[in-house]
Amino acid sequence: MEKKHSLKPIKGRRLKSGDWIVVAKESDALIVNEELAKSLIHNNSLDCYDIETVHLLQENGFYIDENDKIESFPDEKNNIRWNIKRMTLFILGGLSILISLVLSLFKGIPSGSVLINSRIPLPANLIYLIAFSLITTLIHELMHIIFSRSYFFRTGGLRLNFVQAKATVSMTHIWVWSFLSRLAALSAGLAFDSFLLATLLILDYFVIDWKVSAAISILWLRIIWQFRFHKNCDGYFIVSALFDNPILGIDSNESSKEIKISRVLKIIGYAVNLLIIVYWVIPFLWILFSSIFL
Structure with missing residues (x-):
């Protein structure tokens, strides 16, 4: 039947x-x-x-x-505890971004060439890079899970794509929440990345260590990666929330203002792609090639 x-x-x-x-x-x-x-x-x-x-x-x-259990998705919470959580997230995230920008003006942003250290065995080098990237990526997604309250979903709404080496969290439900709650859920991962980056940049002034420099480079790469506005990255969704349009750049019935904004965002996104290739990917591949063959 x-x-x-x-x-x-x-x-x-x-x-x-x-x-x-x-x-x-x-x-x-x-x-x-x-x-x-x-x-x-x-x-x-x-x-x-x-x-x-x-x-x-x-x-x-x-x-x-008919045989499945009917479940509603997580409601928005606007009690004092959650309001304090969101305000703390915004304050720490904003301060961390400011600190990271100021400190990076003095010391620069490490490129992909710092990711390989010729003084340590290459396998150990790569294991460190993979482990740091994996752990911080999972924490990044955990922040989305917490502030979108998607921990009520199976596996917290976390979706892993091993082919594309990508992790995402199901947050469609937040589009019926109020603006600040939506913004907190969408920016929680970037806030964590910025906080960790600011912490490591401060540490870098007192400790000379390749692992710190490599971690800073990875975090800058991840943060800049989110501003590929032509892809479904955090930056795109944050801008969509600001304009209250979850299909910004997709809907053919958008206003002329939104169409212009979408075009500018796509140009920025492609420019970010180019920056990533030139500043991180090519230097990393070259130093990796040099470590193996030269």
């Missing part, structure tokens, strides 16, 4: 554009008109929707089988 389907609990809110965004637990976000949004929020039966809408809901993860 074919399983019957119904809709997961759905939440939504009005965007600045006047359209509505609707989401369900671990679903994609949908931009719909107000009438459909309110109907979806208050009615979990599929019988009242046309076949096109039903297929759209199915493709974007709004279905639930």
Whole structure:
């Protein structure tokens, strides 16, 4: 017998554009008109929707089988404890970025050439780089998990792509939250990276150690990596939150202002890609080649 389907609990809110965004637990976000949004929020039966809408809901993860447990996604928390957490995140993140920029003006930003140290065995060198990158990446994603409250999801909403060496966290549900809560969830990873970078930059003034310089280079690379605005990186989502448009640069019905902004962001994103290749990738590959063959 074919399983019957119904809709997961759905939440939504009005965007600045006047359209509505609707989401369900671990679903994609949908931009719909107000009438459909309110109907979806208050009615979990599929019988009242046309076949096109039903297929759209199915493709974007709004279905639930009749034997599955119906679960809602994490609610936004606006109590004193969470407000203090978010304010602390913003203050530490902002101060860390300021400290990192000021200190880097004096000492410069280590390029990819510092990632290989000829005085230690290459395998040990690479193990350190991989371990530091992996551990800090997981903490970066853990910060997203905490502030998006996605720890209610399976595996905390963490998705690992070993082919692309990428980790992401499911945070679609935060688009129905208030602005500051959304911003905290989206910027939590960058705030951690900036805090750790500022700490290591201060340490670098007192301790001369290759491992510190390599760690600083990796963190700068990760932070700059997030500003590839033509990709689904933290920087793109933060800008999307600022404009209250989760599909910024994707929607063909955007205003002329948003279209211009999207073009500028894409240019910046490609420039960041070029910077990464020239300043980190090529120097790293050259020093690695030199360590092996020269």
